[in-house]
Amino acid sequence: MHTMETVLLAFAVYATIGLMFAIAFVIRGAAHIDAAAQSAPLRVRLAFAPGALALWPVLGIKWARAGKAAP
Amino acid sequence: MTATYKLVQWNRHKRVYDVALTLACTGYLATFVAVGLAMPEPGRTVGTEVLAMRALGTLAIVLLHLILIIGPAARLTTLAAPLLYNRRHLGVTFFLVALLHAIIALGFYGGFGVRNPISSVLAGYASYGSASGFPFEVLGFAALLIFFVMAATSHDFWLAILGARFWKTLHMLVYVAYALVIAHVALGPLQSEPSPVHGVLLILGVVTIGTFHIAAGIKELRTDSSAIDADDQQWIDVADVGDLDDNTASVVCLRSEERIALVRHDGSISAVSNVCAHQGGPLGEGRVIDGCLTCPWHGYQYRPADGQSPPPYTERLATYAVRIEGTRVMVNPKPNAPGTRVEPARIAGSKESS
Numbered sequence: 001m002h003t004m005e006t007v008l009l010a011f012a013v014y015a016t017i018g019l020m021f022a023i024a025f026v027i028r029g030a031a032h033i034d035a036a037a038q039s040a041p042l043r044v045r046l047a048f049a050p051g052a053l054a055l056w057p058v059l060g061i062k063w064a065r066a067g068k069a070a071p
Numbered sequence: 072m073t074a075t076y077k078l079v080q081w082n083r084h085k086r087v088y089d090v091a092l093t094l095a096c097t098g099y100l101a102t103f104v105a106v107g108l109a110m111p112e113p114g115r116t117v118g119t120e121v122l123a124m125r126a127l128g129t130l131a132i133v134l135l136h137l138i139l140i141i142g143p144a145a146r147l148t149t150l151a152a153p154l155l156y157n158r159r160h161l162g163v164t165f166f167l168v169a170l171l172h173a174i175i176a177l178g179f180y181g182g183f184g185v186r187n188p189i190s191s192v193l194a195g196y197a198s199y200g201s202a203s204g205f206p207f208e209v210l211g212f213a214a215l216l217i218f219f220v221m222a223a224t225s226h227d228f229w230l231a232i233l234g235a236r237f238w239k240t241l242h243m244l245v246y247v248a249y250a251l252v253i254a255h256v257a258l259g260p261l262q263s264e265p266s267p268v269h270g271v272l273l274i275l276g277v278v279t280i281g282t283f284h285i286a287a288g289i290k291e292l293r294t295d296s297s298a299i300d301a302d303d304q305q306w307i308d309v310a311d312v313g314d315l316d317d318n319t320a321s322v323v324c325l326r327s328e329e330r331i332a333l334v335r336h337d338g339s340i341s342a343v344s345n346v347c348a349h350q351g352g353p354l355g356e357g358r359v360i361d362g363c364l365t366c367p368w369h370g371y372q373y374r375p376a377d378g379q380s381p382p383p384y385t386e387r388l389a390t391y392a393v394r395i396e397g398t399r400v401m402v403n404p405k406p407n408a409p410g411t412r413v414e415p416a417r418i419a420g421s422k423e424s425s
Contacts, residue, residue, distance in 0.1 A: 004194035004209070034232050040076040047078055050223035055233075062232065 018053035021060065025052040029063045076228050082370070088157040092164055099133075100126045120179050125260075127172035132256065134165040136276045139249060143287035145367070149356065152367045159225050159369075166222035173215055176208070207259035214251035217244050230350065239350075253277060298324035306394070306401040309333065312418055313398060315340065320364055322355030325404055330355065331391055333400065334364050334375040338421030341375035341413065342391035342402050348409075349386065377412035395419070 026045045029052070031038040037045065052059055079085070103126035107117060141158050144151035154161075181191035193212055198204030221242055230238045253273065261270050299307055309323045315335040322345055323331040330345035332355035343364065345355045352368030359365070363372035363381060373380055378388030387410035392403035395416045407413060 002194050004206075005190060008190055008194060030228070034228065036075050036231065037228060040228075044076050044078050047226060048228055050219070051226070051229055054220045054223050058233070058237075 015053065018056045021056040022049040022052035025049070025056075025059060025063070029059065033059070033062050033066050076226070084153070085157050085160065088153075089160055092161060096130060096134075096164065096168065099130050103129065120175055124172055124175040124179065127168050127175065128256075128260070131165060131169040131172055132252070132273075132276070134161065134168060135249060135252060136280060138162055138165060139245070139280045140283050143283040146287040146290060147283070149367070152356070155368055156370060163222045163225060166218045169215055169218055173211065176211075180208075202258060203262050205258040207255050210251045210255040210258065214248040214255060217248035217251070221245060221248075227349070235351065249280075294322070294324055295328070298326045298328075300326045305403060305405075307404055308399050309402050310400045311398050312340070312395060312400060315400070318359040320355045320357050320359070322353065323402065329404070329406075331402060331404075332357070332364065333393075333402070334359060335418075336362070336364075336375055337415075339375075339415030339417050340393050340395065340400055341415045342393045343373060343375065343378040344389040344406065344409075346388075347371050348380075348388060354388075376415050377410055379410045 026042075026049050030040070030045050030048050037048075100123075104119070104122045107122040107125070108119070111117060137154075138158060138161055141151055141154045141161075145155040177188040177192055181188035181195070184191055186195070189212075192208050193206070198206070221244070224233070224238065224241060233241070256273055257270075261273070264270070299309060307325075309331070310321065310333060312335075315321060315333060317335055320332045320334045323333055323342075325331065330353075331342050332345040332353075334341045334343065336359045343354065345353055347354050347366040347368065349366065349369055349371040352366040352371070354364055354366055354373070357365045357367045359375070360372070362374065364375050365372050371380065371386060372384075373386065373388050376390075378390045380386040389406035389409050390411050390413045391406060392413050393416040394401050395418060400416070
C-alpha cells in the first residue's frame with residue numbers, strides 16, 4: 001500500500017473514533033470535565049464536538065481523571 | 072467569561088465586525104469571479120469552479136495574513152485593538168473559506184474517478200523530488216488540519232479545560248500552518264503562473280508579517296529595558312499622577328519581569344496584574360468601561376479595587392497596594408492574592424463620581 005494511503009487510513013480511523021467520542025463528550029463528558037458546561041444548552045455543547053473529535057485522546061484522559069476525582 | 076457558556080457572546084462591536092467581515096469577503100469573491108469571467112486569460116479556458124477555487128484560495132491567503140498581522144500590530148498601535156477584539160471570528164471565517172477552497176479542489180481534481188476524492192488527490196501521484204511535480208495538495212491538507220483544530224478549539228470552553236499554556240501552544244501552530252500554506256502556494260499554483268505578480272505578492276506578505284513581528288518584538292524589548300528595579304523595595308515610585316489619564320490604564324514594568332496595570336478611575340488610582348486571566352492580554356493598555364478595567368483583547372472586565380470580574384463571572388487578578396506621595400504614585404511590588412481588595416489611593420482634590 002502507498003505510504004500516503006496508509007496515512008489517510010490511519011487518519012480515517014482516528015477521525016472515526018473521534019466522532020464516536022465527540023457524541024459521548026457532547027452528551028456527558030463536557031459537563032463532567034467543566035462544571036460551567038453543565039448549564040450550557042445542547043446547541044452550545046454541539047459546538048464542542050469538532051474540538052472533541054480532534055483532541056479525543058487528550059480529552060479522554062481528562063474525562064477519566066475527572067471521573068476518578070469525583071466523590 | 073466563565074459563569075456559563077454561550078455560543079457567541081454577542082455585543083454591538085462583534086455584530087458590526089461580523090457584518091463588515093461578511094460583506095468584505097462576499098464582495099471580494101463576487102468581484103474575483105466576475106472579473107475572471109469578464110476578462111478571461113488569453114489562451115486559457117478557466118471554468119467557474121476553478122475561478123471559485125482561486126477566489127476562495129486567494130481570499131484565504133489574504134485573511135491569514137491579516138490574522139497574523141493583527142497581533143503584533145496591536146502591540147504597536149492601539150488603532151489595531153478593535154480588529155484584535157474579534158480576531159476569533161476572523162479566524163473561524165478564514166477556516167471556512169479555506170475549507171470551501173479545499174472541497175472545491177477535491178471535487179474538481181478528484182471527484183470524477185472511482186477513487187475516494189481525498190485519496191485520489193493526496194495519494195494519486197507523488198514526485199517529492201521535483202518542485203513542479205511536488206504533491207503540494209498534501210501541504211495544503213496538513214495546514215487545513217491545523218486550522219481545523221484551531222477553529223474547533225476557539226471557544227472559551229477549550230481555554231478553560233485545556234489550560235492556557237496547552238491552548239496557547241496549540242494555537243501557536245498557526246505559524247507552522249502558515250509555512251505549509253506558503254509552500255503549498257509556491258509549489259502549486261505559482262509553478263504554472265506565467266506572471267511574477269503573484270509570487271511577488273506572496274513574498275511581500277511574508278516580509279510584511281516578519282516586519283510586524285520584529286517591530287513588535289523590539290518594542291517589547293524596549294519596554295522591558297525601561298523596567299523599574301523593585302528588589303528589596305517596599306514601595307516603588309512608578310508614575311506621576313498627572314501622567315495618568317482618567318478612565319484609562321498604563322503599564323508599569325518591574326525588573327522581575329512582572330507587569331502591573333495602573334488604573335485611574337473615579338478620582339483614585341488602583342493597581343492590578345497587567346495579565347488578563349483570559350488569554351494574557353495587556354490590561355494596562357485597556358480602558359475603564361462601566362467602572363471595570365476592560366481588556367483590549369477580548370473585553371474581559373475587572374473591578375480595579377479588588378481585581379475581580381463582576382458577578383456572575385469568576386476571573387480574578389492579583390492586586391497591589393498603592394499610595395500617593397505629593398504627585399507621585401507609589402506601588403508596593405508585592406502582589407496580593409488574586410481578588411484581594413485594596414483601598415484605591417485617593418487623588419488629592421479630585422471628586423468621586425456618584
